[in-house]
Every structure is written in C-alpha cells, then in structure tokens.
Amino acid sequence: MRSGSGPRIVALRKTLEPGVGWAMAGHGADEHPHGADRLCEAGDRVYSRAVRRGRVPREDAEPVPCLLDLALLHPDPDDMTWLVPTAPQEVMTRLLRGLYDEVSTSQRRVGSAVAAFEWYAGLGPQRQAATAEGGAIRVLDGLSRIQAAMDEATEACTTEVLTVQPGGIRPEHELTEGLHRALALRGRGVRMRDLYTHVARHGQGLLNYLELMGGTVQARTLDEVIDRLILFDRTVAFIPANPDRTLALELRHPALVQYLVTVFERLWRLAIPLTAPLPDTGIKGISxxxxxxxxxxxxxxxxxxxxxxxxxxxxxxxxxxxxxxxxxxxxxxxxxxxxxxxxxxxxxxxxxxxxxxxxxxxxxxxxxxxxxxxxxxxx
CATH class of the missing domain: 1.10.10.10 (Winged helix-like DNA-binding domain superfamily/Winged helix DNA-binding domain)
Structure with a gap:
C-alpha cells in the first residue's frame, strides 16, 4: 500500500462499525469479505489508480471483484473494456447514508469517513469534475445493480411512470414482483402508462394486475414496440445495453430523456387501448x-x-x-x-x-x- 493511504484506511476501519458499508454481493465475497468502508489492500491500490488516472483496464480489476461488487468501479460507456471509478464524493455520500440516522451520536465516525474519502478525492480533482458531468449516462452492470437503481428511481418518483414492455404475455411472477412497487407509486398519486404488444392481451395476469391497479395504470397495445424502456417523471430513463439485459443504461441527460419521451408519446398515440377490440382486417379469414x-x-x-x-x-x-x-x-x-x-x-x-x-x-x-x-x- 502506498505511503499516506494506510493511516486513512486504518482510521476508517476503526471508526466505522460492521454493516455500515454496502453489503458484499456476487462473486469474490469469500476472498474479499469487506464493505466499501474497509477496502482490502489490493482494492485500495486499484481504486486509487483508477481515481488518479481516470480509468483502468477491466483486467486490472479481475483480482479485486470487490470493487465492481461495491460499485466503486463501473464500465466506461464509451469503451466497455475499461472501468471508470465512481467519484469518491458519491461513495462517501452512500457510505454516510446509514450514519446520518444516528448523526446525534455518531459525529466522530461521520467525520472520519469524510476525511478518509477526501483523501481519495484529492488524487484526481480534474477527473472527478469530468465524472460528475458524465453522470448523465451511467452503466449498470448486473441485475442487482439495475434493480437497485430502479428502486431508487421508484422511491424518488412523484408524478408519472412511462414504460414500454416488449415480448408477449407477461409472466405472472414478473407482475407479482413489480406489484409492491406499483402499489407504492399509486399510494403517492403517481400515474402510470404502459405499452405492450397485442399478444399481451391474452395474459390473464396482466388483466388481473390492471384491475387491481384501477385507473392508476393505463395500458395500450401495438403490433410491435421498441425495446424495454422505463421513464420516471420525465427526468430519468432506463434502457437495456445488451441482448440479455444484464447491462442497462441509466440516462439523466435532459435531451436524451426528452427524445425518449417523444418516442413514447408517438407510439402511445398509435396504440390501441387494452379495453378496446383490435380493428378488423376487412379480409375474410385473416386475423x-x-x-x-x-x-x-x-x-x-x-x-x-x-x-x-x-x-x-x-x-x-x-x-x-x-x-x-x-x-x-x-x-x-x-x-x-x-x-x-x-x-x-x-x-x-x-x-x-x-x-x-x-x-x-x-x-x-x-x-x-x-x-x-x-x-x-x-x-
């Protein structure tokens, strides 16, 4: 470990109690059983290098999967063979989220956490400014990371959710998994509009879901729709970034989000309400x-x-x-x-x-x- 980093890591370890940092998930937990508040030496070296240089090759992080598991590194949107660091200020904010609930009795620990990640922040001030500006597009690697970002956007949503759901009949388990989030949105007065393919009309699960949600959710169908799209309050959008949807993009750039809103609205005008029958083809025997x-x-x-x-x-x-x-x-x-x-x-x-x-x-x-x-x- 480089001189200078050791004392800060040790101080942070002494002041942050177990469980404060993000929980380890996925591969690498056995070799790196720690949270973001207590980086291992190898993780400290790679993360520090990433902050200083702005990015590191993906292979550099293979020995330290904890950095990806803890979201300290994430894929570069411009080149997936490289990893870019999450800004230390953002890491610090997430770390301290749990501490703020106990701020009256934890001032000393909060101050130590701030001091520790301020040291990282000093490694690459120019890069961090660029990273903050680049937050308009964020690559989410892995289903757990995608779901966490979606949950965060759901909790922050106050007015409207627009979704495009490609494919055919929605599986019952998918509708059940998302039901608690939809009910929470309805409880806050959030309105929802969903676009499906015509095939989805034949799924009883979807009909039951819409009946349960009442007038909070409107649904329409088309012959075919674009790939999956979810928009919250017309300020943040999620789209898939690979065919099996294990990578996603979180978009917050106003121009990109507005473009996707326009696409949705035009498809919505062309779509047929789920409660209305499909038009007749006018040709006998052809559906x-x-x-x-x-x-x-x-x-x-x-x-x-x-x-x-x-x-x-x-x-x-x-x-x-x-x-x-x-x-x-x-x-x-x-x-x-x-x-x-x-x-x-x-x-x-x-x-x-x-x-x-x-x-x-x-x-x-x-x-x-x-x-x-x-x-x-x-x-």
Whole structure:
C-alpha cells in the first residue's frame, strides 16, 4: 500500500462499525469479505489508480471483484473494456447514508469517513469534475445493480411512470414482483402508462394486475414496440445495453430523456387501448395478427425475427404463416408473397382487391412462376 493511504484506511476501519458499508454481493465475497468502508489492500491500490488516472483496464480489476461488487468501479460507456471509478464524493455520500440516522451520536465516525474519502478525492480533482458531468449516462452492470437503481428511481418518483414492455404475455411472477412497487407509486398519486404488444392481451395476469391497479395504470397495445424502456417523471430513463439485459443504461441527460419521451408519446398515440377490440382486417379469414405477420413477411424478415418483434414464439409464428398460406391459396412461400401483395396485406392495399377478398371471391388471378413447375395460372 502506498505511503499516506494506510493511516486513512486504518482510521476508517476503526471508526466505522460492521454493516455500515454496502453489503458484499456476487462473486469474490469469500476472498474479499469487506464493505466499501474497509477496502482490502489490493482494492485500495486499484481504486486509487483508477481515481488518479481516470480509468483502468477491466483486467486490472479481475483480482479485486470487490470493487465492481461495491460499485466503486463501473464500465466506461464509451469503451466497455475499461472501468471508470465512481467519484469518491458519491461513495462517501452512500457510505454516510446509514450514519446520518444516528448523526446525534455518531459525529466522530461521520467525520472520519469524510476525511478518509477526501483523501481519495484529492488524487484526481480534474477527473472527478469530468465524472460528475458524465453522470448523465451511467452503466449498470448486473441485475442487482439495475434493480437497485430502479428502486431508487421508484422511491424518488412523484408524478408519472412511462414504460414500454416488449415480448408477449407477461409472466405472472414478473407482475407479482413489480406489484409492491406499483402499489407504492399509486399510494403517492403517481400515474402510470404502459405499452405492450397485442399478444399481451391474452395474459390473464396482466388483466388481473390492471384491475387491481384501477385507473392508476393505463395500458395500450401495438403490433410491435421498441425495446424495454422505463421513464420516471420525465427526468430519468432506463434502457437495456445488451441482448440479455444484464447491462442497462441509466440516462439523466435532459435531451436524451426528452427524445425518449417523444418516442413514447408517438407510439402511445398509435396504440390501441387494452379495453378496446383490435380493428378488423376487412379480409375474410385473416386475423389482425396474421395481417401483421404478412406485412413483416412482405418486408423479407425471417420467421425468428417476426416472432421476436411480435412477441410470439417461432412455432406460433409458423402456425399463423401456414394458416395465411391456406387462406390465400398459396402453395409456397413465393406464392404467399405474391398473394400478400395482391390483397394488400403488405401495406399497399388496393380497395378493389381487398373488397373482392372480403366478399369471398378469392384472390385475383395471377400468373406465377413456381419453383420447378414452370409458369402456370393460379386462382
């Protein structure tokens, strides 16, 4: 350990009682059984280097997972192979949060904690100023870190929550886990608006949840929505940062948040209230979902992509495609593409063709070239 750091660490250890710091979580707890108030020597070296230099390579922190577990280091939004330090002032504030409840009897311990992290703060004053400005975008690494940030934003929320929930039917356990937070928001008079895919209409759990929440929550649906988005009071937003959603971005930059609010509001205007029926396609035998699948097929998307965008399984998607083929009299994917265009399911409908299909006269006659069959007329 460098000269100068030892006395501060020792003093901090003597004055902060066990349990005051953040609890250790995840891997590395056995090798580094301590909180942020009592850094190990290896953690002290790496964190000090990160504060002094502004960032450290991710591999430097592998021997000290405690720094990531305690959120003293987090991924650099500009380059995930590097880790940047949490500003010592922020660490100090979090450490002292538990102490403030006992401030009348703990002044000496509070002062020692401040003194200890003021030393770290002096290592890189210029970098810390930049870090404070960069707080508009924060990378949250791990589900526990994401949930903690979401809980903090929920507690601070006072007026409105906007969410976009992609995928299909919401699992009951997800709705149950979030119910206590939703009830707490309702108790404070917070209004909520949720956007789902049309498939979510078939989940009884969602219907039960909305009935329980009453008029506090409004829900609408679309054929497809953007990836997950949660907005609190139009001041902070959370979006996923990787496909499996183990990384997230917490956004507080006013321009970014306002942009996402605008996206949400435009989708909301296009969406259909959950209590309203989906519009009829106007074509006999073709459901609204099959119409959506047809439009995506016409754009050239594969089955797996279509299923993901509409929030259904690939198996269900293929079952709908089979019914589409049967309804439109198509014997192959090539024919199906032509039939989709003929009846206007590709978004370029011709009123006469759609009217004919709706009247049951069948698709218009077309000259098609089928694989290995030559040219023939199909009715």
């Amino acid at each position: 609204h979902r099959e119409q959506s699948i047809a439009a995506l097929l016409a754009e050239g998307h594969q089955d797996a992509v279509i299923a993901e965008r509409l929030g259904i399984s690939v198996r269900t998607c293929r079952a709908h495609i089979a019914r589409l083929s049967e309804t439109l009299g198509a014997a192959s994917r090539t024919q199906l593409g032509v039939r989709i265009a003929q009846v206007g399911l590709d978004g370029t409908s011709r009123p006469a063709d759609v009217a004919a299909a709706a009247a049951g006269s069948g698709p218009p006659t077309a000259s098609l070239t089928l694989p290995d069959q030559g040219s023939r007329t199909v009715r």
